[in-house]
Amino acid sequence: MGFFDLATNLIFPPKCANCGELISMEITNRQIDPLCPTCRMHYESEKQIECKACGLTMNFCRCMPKNMSRAQCTALLKLVSYRPQGEDMKIRDFIYSVKHSNNRVTFDFFAEQFKELLILEMRGASLLPDDCIITFLPRSHKNKANDGFDQGYELAKALSRKMGIELVRCFDRKFSTTEQKNLNQYERRLNMKSAYKLRDVEDKIKDKTVILVDDIVTTGASMASGARLLSSMGAFSVIGVCVGVTEKKNS
Numbered sequence: 233m234g235f236f237d238l239a240t241n242l243i244f245p246p247k248c249a250n251c252g253e254l255i256s257m258e259i260t261n262r263q264i265d266p267l268c269p270t271c272r273m274h275y276e277s278e279k280q281i282e283c284k285a286c287g288l289t290m291n292f293c294r295c296m297p298k299n300m301s302r303a304q305c306t307a308l309l310k311l312v313s314y315r316p317q318g319e320d321m322k323i324r325d326f327i328y329s330v331k332h333s334n335n336r337v338t339f340d341f342f343a344e345q346f347k348e349l350l351i352l353e354m355r356g357a358s359l360l361p362d363d364c365i366i367t368f369l370p371r372s373h374k375n376k377a378n379d380g381f382d383q384g385y386e387l388a389k390a391l392s393r394k395m396g397i398e399l400v401r402c403f404d405r406k407f408s409t410t411e412q413k414n415l416n417q418y419e420r421r422l423n424m425k426s427a428y429k430l431r432d433v434e435d436k437i438k439d440k441t442v443i444l445v446d447d448i449v450t451t452g453a454s455m456a457s458g459a460r461l462l463s464s465m466g467a468f469s470v471i472g473v474c475v476g477v478t479e480k481k482n483s
C-alpha cells in the first residue's frame with residue numbers, strides 16, 4: 233500500500249470506531265487499527281467468549297443455524313457473538329458500524345481477522361487459494377442507496393485482496409424485498425427463497441469451495457439461501473464467514 237493510499241484510508245483526525253476517542257498518531261503510525269487501545273482490549277476479550285452450544289471460544293466455534301447446515305454449509309466462521317441492546321457488550325457500536333459506516337480501516341481490520349480464521353479452516357480441509365472463490369450476499373437496492381455502499385462487497389473485496397483468492401460476484405437481488413427484520417421466521421424463509429438470483433458464473437463456481445461473506449448473521453436464512461443456489465451450480469462446498477452472530481434471546 234503506497235503512502236497516498238494509506239493517507240486517504242485514514243480518517244483525520246483518527247477516531248476510535250467504537251468509542252469515538254481520538255487515537256494518538258503514534259499508535260496509528262505503528263498499526264492501522266480502527267480501535268483505541270482500550271476498545272481493542274475489549275474486542276480481544278469478546279473473541280474469547282465461549283459458544284453456548286459447543287463450548288469453544290468464538291474464534292474456534294464453527295456452529296451455524298440448522299438451515300445453513302441443511303443447505304450444505306460446512307462451517308460458519310465468526311469473530312464475535314453480537315448480543316442485543318441492553319446486554320453487556322462493550323464493542324457493540326464497533327460491530328454494528330460495519331452496517332452503516334463506510335470505513336476502509338474497519339473493513340480491512342475485519343478482513344485481517346477473517347484471514348486468520350480462514351487460513352486455519354483451509355489448512356484443515358487441505359484447500360489452496362485456487363480451490364476457492366470469495367463471494368458475498370448483496371444488499372437490497374434500497375439499503376445500498378441509503379448507506380451508499382454494500383458492506384458485504386467491501387468485506388469480501390478486502391478479504392480477497394488479503395487471501396489472494398478471486399472475488400466473484402455470484403448474486404444479484406431479484407427485486408427489493410420487504411425489510412427482513414419486519415418478518416417472522418416463516419416469512420423470512422419464503423422471502424429469502426426469492427431474494428437472490430445467480431449471475432452467469434457457473435464456470436467460476438463449479439467444484440470450488442465458496443467463501444460466502446456477510447456482516448451479521450441472525451437466522452442464517454440469507455446464507456442458507458445463497459448456499460443452496462451455489463450448491464445447485466456445482467459448488468464443492470460453502471464456508472460462511474461473518475463479523476458477528478446474533479445470540480438468540482433466552483438461550
Ligand SMILES: [Zn+2]
Pocket residue numbers: 248249250251252253267268269270271272
Ligand atoms: Zn475506543
Ligand SMILES: [Zn+2]
Pocket residue numbers: 283284285286287288293294295
Ligand atoms: Zn459453537
